[in-house]
Amino acid sequence: MQIEERLIRHLGHQFSDPVLFSLALTHRSLGMPNNERMEFLGDSVLNMVMAEHIYVRYPKLSEGDLSRLRAHLVCAETLYSIAQDLDLGNYLKLGEGELKSGGFRRQSILSDTLEALIGAIFLDAGFDAARQAILKLYASRIDAVDPVSLSKDAKTTLQEYLQNKHIGLPVYSVIEVSGQAHDQHFEVECYVAAFNLRTKGEGSSRRTAEQAAAQSAYDRVQQP
């Protein structure tokens, strides 16, 4: 257990039941029992703590903006970056196959394990302890996020809308690039196969042109 003291310190939670801590680090490649059920639980604890935190922190944000903000905070990429800060790969308990193929570096394994650790803290000491640990782990990410810029992302809005209707994702393609290297102009098409819908967007970068095309597509698919 000695080498795990560093992880425990970073988590900010001293486990009463070390079996929970150990299980949270155990990948399914080692057989049963493993951390998959704990990951399910931890995911829901994380979602709720984030919901509460941003609800209180941003009293003017709409439900849709709160949803987007939370999705950004709890996504696998954010979890993975926190797992890397914790050097979580050093503490994983993996089966031989995963060990050989570098599973301790894999994004999905690391982000799932972090969720399992959150579940383990909740089981060990309850909701308040889990909330405290999550807000400590997330402090710098929460401070860094700009809810206003997130709420303006038309590509995300369109994607969420289509997923909600169980429709395949849109495809973006560059139709034309014109102008000098330092002053380029992009024209991009957004194609939504299920509606056979093509919209165009323009801008000084590929990203802004895609956002414009996504906004136009979103406006069109929303029409009755």
Next chain:
Amino acid sequence: MQIEERLIRHLGHQFSDPVLFSLALTHRSLGMPNNERMEFLGDSVLNMVMAEHIYVRYPKLSEGDLSRLRAHLVCAETLYSIAQDLDLGNYLKLGEGELKSGGFRRQSILSDTLEALIGAIFLDAGFDAARQAILKLYASRIDAVDPVSLSKDAKTTLQEYLQNKHIGLPVYSVIEVSGQAHDQHFEVECYVAAFNLRTKGEGSSRRTAEQAAAQSAYDRVQQP
């Protein structure tokens, strides 16, 4: 407030802050402020309380089965049936348009309002109070659910798998029906457009044939 005493009794929670209770019942058709942000919060509280409850109650269920079980319990249909038990439509605060068009009977408005009430209880008195209210509201539904039969649904398993990969949903079609009326035999095709995959299933009902075709499709798309 008198007429709302009955709802409060059914919820099993006496609000310290009646403004929260009132806001939870206020639909966006009345303008701002309304219950939409509270619904976002209540949804996440409900998800977490259910996750914890079934995690503890079913120690042998896999992560996938826990997910399916929770999805069944927190879906709009289940929320709607609980909202009906509470006669929630009688307490809604709706704008004139929604009043005239029967918004107090609409499934989405009622299920969203129940989530908002859960959010309001959490804000009023914290996690344990919200958990207590949720488990009281859900007691008979939780007892009635059979996690084993839920876990055997191949169509759901396939659908979740495809959604997770952002792939459009499968299409089922009956190819052949043979036999007498009391002894029919169905042959059904499952088509997954993204993989151009067609599988067949047979059975004595359309449903069992679809399940067999879905299982076959799921087995195929999972192959590396």
